[in-house]
Amino acid sequence: MLEEGNEIEIKCPKCSPADETWHEILKQGQSPVAKCMDCGHAHSYSIPRVKTKTVKVIVSQMGQTIVMQTLLDETERFFLEDEFVADDMLTGEVTPIVITVLECGEQRKPSAAVKDIDVIWGRAIDEVTVKIAIQQGETTEPAELKVPGDFKFVVGQNVRVGGKDYPIVSIKIRGGSFKSRDGDYVLAKKIKRVYAKKPYQGRRGRY
Numbered sequence: 748m749l750e751e752g753n754e755i756e757i758k759c760p761k762c763s764p765a766d767e768t769w770h771e772i773l774k775q776g777q778s779p780v781a782k783c784m785d786c787g788h789a790h791s792y793s794i795p796r797v798k799t800k801t802v803k804v805i806v807s808q809m810g811q812t813i814v815m816q817t818l819l820d821e822t823e824r825f826f827l828e829d830e831f832v833a834d835d836m837l838t839g840e841v842t843p844i845v846i847t848v849l850e851c852g853e854q855r856k857p858s859a860a861v862k863d864i865d866v867i868w869g870r871a872i873d874e875v876t877v878k879i880a881i882q883q884g885e886t887t888e889p890a891e892l893k894v895p896g897d898f899k900f901v902v903g904q905n906v907r908v909g910g911k912d913y914p915i916v917s918i919k920i921r922g923g924s925f926k927s928r929d930g931d932y933v934l935a936k937k938i939k940r941v942y943a944k945k946p947y948q949g950r951r952g953r954y
Contacts, residue, residue, distance in 0.1 A: 762786040808871035844869030872896035872936035883945035896936035903929030913943035
């Protein structure tokens with residue numbers, strides 16, 4: 748709660764009528780007054796009330812589905828692939844997610860204002876499971892790794908699975924594109940699958 752002596756960003760009618768600047772609150776109540784910290788002008792101000800809406804958020808996390816209720820600003824707009832932190836009103840738990848579906852009535856839209864959204868579907872990105880395909884000749888061994896969503900997988904570097912290192916040859920990104928040049932990297936939360944190579948062991952133990 749704002750009190751006298753606190754600071755607030757609002758427009759100054761004297762030196763900054765178009766952009767917000769920092770002010771010191773001089774008086775609270777029905778007719779609050781603040782002083783511009785740039786020009787020293789004291790003036791009354793008002794803060795418009797923000798309309799909020801409770802939106803259902805359905806989160807896919809590590810093979811499980813979590814249903815949350817989160818309070819959002821009705822004027823805020825979301826897009827598919829946006830990242831935000833869902834704050835459950837009932838449990839107080841917060842979960843970083845990436846939006847995968849925006850349900851507005853019976854339609855699914857690529858973007859929408861909160862006032863039109865009924866359900867947000869998302870994928871948790873604080874910790875994710877990345878699928879690994881380890882190839883040797885015509886055979887492929889599947890594996891999985893649980894890592895933080897911001898963990899980097901780099902083409903040309905090794906990925907450690909089951910205590911062994913396997914060089915990454917390509918990475919498939921969610922949406923269908925690939926990264927295959929040495930040095931290319933993708934964050935775990937955006938990966939569909941990592942392709943690695945099983946080293947060939949010759950007679951002298953070389954690749």
